[in-house]
Amino acid sequence: MTGPDPVWAPGSFLSLIGDDEREQLLALGTTRRLPPGRQMLVEGRLDAHVEVIRQGHVKVSTSVGGMPQLLAIRLPGDLVGELAAFNGGGRSATVTTCGEVVSTVIHQMEFLDFIGHNPNVAAQVTVTVGRRLRWANERRSEFSAFPVHVRLARVLSEIAASCGEAIGDGLLIGVELSQTELATLVGAREDTVQRGLRTLRRLALLRTGYKRIVVLDVAGLRALADEAEWR
Structure with a gap:
């Protein structure tokens, strides 16, 4: 790998550990560069x-009835595959690259040995897993609590904050998202997602194209989600 690492995404695993811990952990693995659309981890393996x-960025998905269901998006600094490393029961999801991705592969035993000797790193792995479970639980609770356009506002504002690219009139979400994928997320x-997106476009909060979403008013999108939460 050439060139410096980017700034780690806020709240990502690598952002939570110290510089020395990060350097030592990454030195355990082999770094590789992957093309768009490559399956890094495969469910069931x-x-x-x-x-x-x-x-x-990468997409995390699972198969339900033979159809892929998008679960989450992971960002620079995120750890993937840790559940299989802990329980050895096979992959619970598929991880696919969105655009070119650089990742470091660390073998199970070396990873477990490292966190066993570094309590702070082990604690941050636990924090990372806990945050992901909480995020998933929050999404499920929203399914019955809010209309679809509000659920979309909440999810898209979070994604835009983490992987939005500033363009002329807003933030271009840096991950291609189909309406099918948005439907599984919310x-x-x-x-119903199509109608929800129309509502958000009518409110001048975003602009959409084929697998392309530009958030025109980040504060307005977040305010819509927050307002619904307090009703």
């Missing part, structure tokens, strides 16, 4: 290494 995202049917 029995491998148990972990990967640390150094550059780029727990709605695709046609």
